[in-house]
Amino acid sequence: MSKEVSFTDIDTFRKDLAEHPASAALARAVQNVGPYAASRDTLGKAAMAPVFSDEIDTGAVTNQKKSGRCWLFAELNTMRHFSSDKFGIKDLEFSQAYNAFYDRLEKSNLFLEHVIATADKPLTDREVADLLAAPNGDGGQYDNAAGLIAKYGLVPKSVMPETFNSSQTNEINASLELKLRKDAVELRQARAEGADEDQLRATKVDQLSTIYRMLAYAYGEPTKKFDFEYRDKDKQYHIDRDLTPQSFYKKYVGFDFDDYVTLASTNAPGKKYYQTYTIPAQNTVIEGQPVKAVNVPHDVFTELAVKQIQAGTTVWFGNDVLADMDRKSGTLEGGLYDLNGLFDVDFTMDKGERFATRQAEVSHAMVLTGVDLVDGTPRRWKVENSWGKDNGHDGYFVADAKWFDDYVYEVVIKKSLLPADVLAALDKEPIALPAWDPLA
Template identity: 70%
Template sequence: MGKSISFDQIAAYKQDLAKTPGSSALAKAVQNVGPLAASRDILGKSALSPVFSDEISTDAVTNQKQSGRCWLFSELNTMRHVTSAKFGIKDLEFSQAFNAFYDRLEKSNLFLQHIIESADKPITDRTVAAYLADPNGDGGQYDNAAALIAKYGVVPKSVMPETYHSSRTGALNATLTLKLRKDAIELRKAIADGATDEEVEALKQSQLSTIYRILAYAYGEPAQKFDFEYRDKDNNYHIDRDLTPKTFYEKYIGWNLDDYVTLASTPEAGKEYYQPYHMPSQDTVVGGRPVTFVNVPQKDLEAMAIAQIKSGETVWFGNDVSENSDRKSGTLEGNLYDLSALFNTNMTLSKGDRFATRQAEVTHAMVLTGVDLVDGQPTKWKVENSWGKENGHDGYFVADEQWFTDYAYEVVIKKSLLSPEIKAALDKDAIDLPIWDSLR
């Protein structure tokens, strides 16, 4: 049993507070505006002006609103700019709701399968508990988006627009979580009572049919065939009839998604550089593209991102936007908040320790559309966010090099641009990571 705090110790704490320079003024600042605002650096520095040596022309930003679909928005954003330029369609946007519908259905299927396969374990088992903790959130990885697109295709946003629930997913998340936890109990009970494999599968399919109905109410049913109408930059009218989501993807996007690979950079103990890793718990499209990444040093991650921007293609990247950022001004600055100075104590952790303690998280995905190079070295990055044009510079953010080094954890790069060492790493067997890994 640990020792309790004595009143003598509290008296010592009070004395230490009283001796700390500026405590009275700092306390007022923190109490009035909070620790972040009280410790924030000056905004609007000339070093973070939205001008870049290498920049890709892009359209108006999108808005994910109150949803966790940044990973999906970011992947569709990398594609829409290419299609927009190729066909002369200004501010083209693909339907995020279309792919989100199938994402929630696929996640439900994977969750129920996990429950069936782990039915012999106690409900308190760490893995089972992790499944039940988050049966069907709306977050995801790049590979999840790629798997959904490969299986289901893409449609224009005009074909399947946003609904109340697609852009405000909190209530839907809660509904699906309740439904799937109830389904999990039913499946575990059926298996414990000796149900055959066929009976278990029939129960699962009945549960998925109900999930489909819930999703259809929330999103609307995805279109199977549609006409695509648009006017090009010269105001010429076009109509393309009887398209399916797959034929639309093939004609208007046409990327081979197998040409791309995710690179991550974490110095966390136990993760080797130039080694592929696999997160089987995140393979939400069963039988589809697995969620994998190659761990590389930070210098390689940045070099590959620069190479792709210079080639004229934007870069999907996973990051921790919750750290050292100011949403309204669109500022991502490595030392934007100085909590160490504010509280007169060292509040810093190394990048490896941040991953080891779960302080480091991939909380968001955005798109790199530009970089400012001085003597060949990056000083700042242009970032396309999906929080609407009211934030940042018409929705675009600026990240300084320190922020990118500290909080940009993943980039998706075309294989043809990879260095020989990274290409060689792709031939290695991927190491499976547990569901609770820090990069999930």
């Protein structure tokens, strides 16, 4: 039987507080500025200087503004650096709105397919409840970006620029989720009244047509053909006419997504090293690139990120940017906020414990563009963010080794750099995880 908090307990708590050293001074600090500012380490230390032994030359940063498209920005950024160097186009930027349009359409389709597949289950079923909790958002994974680009191609940002809704997604998010939950009610009711799968899918197509119209209002309708004009680094003018998004991608980027593999690193209970995991519920592009990752020890994870930078290729990585981060200075420092010392409490958990308890969260994606090595060991990393040039060092952040060890959870690495045991793991049957698994 559960036991209440008694007034005797509270009297004990009061006595403990009164006896705690400097509690009055610490309380004033926390009440005035909050626990983070009261516990923050000194900024601007020499150890966090934006100087790196190995660095890839990249250009101006992008800005996702008030949207959750970091995963897409990070992937487009890795490709634009490649294309800018290849064709001599300074600060080439691809349209994030173009791919975001199709991302929302594909997510809507996946949601409605899941609704049809679970229409006979009660609303209290965990899978159904998890599905209805988040019908459509603008977050995603590396493989979602790869699937979208492989299917729909790319266009330059000049062809399909940002809109209010692509840069600030809360209103269109809420509108889509309202529509999709209403669609779920209609599909489930039709199933209860005896509709078969063909009839349900015919209804789904009608529903998607409305969603397409909503997206066209919000993002603009994607172009099917366009001309690409640019001046190269030598100021020479170029024009390429009658391109499609697919032909533009093939000519100006040409990435083979099969050459890249997502690596995760967690020692959470039940997660084995050198095992591939997949998350079917997040395969937003049906029949596209599935979301999967090979779980490896952290030292392998780190070594491969260094090798890829040294080979001249930037690294897409998933992380918890909200942990130990000072946004304005662009500081990502492990232990930046000493909450242990402030509250005299041991908050320490290893990565596996954080995943198991959902303290760990892949809240953001960015790009590694440099590393500073001392005797072959990473001391700090150069990080390209997508929050505009007014944060950090013209938009670039600096992460120390402890932050990388604690809060970097995924990296995308070229197959040619992978050791034999990681390649062997790719040949194993992936273990499918439910949508609510911590690794998701």
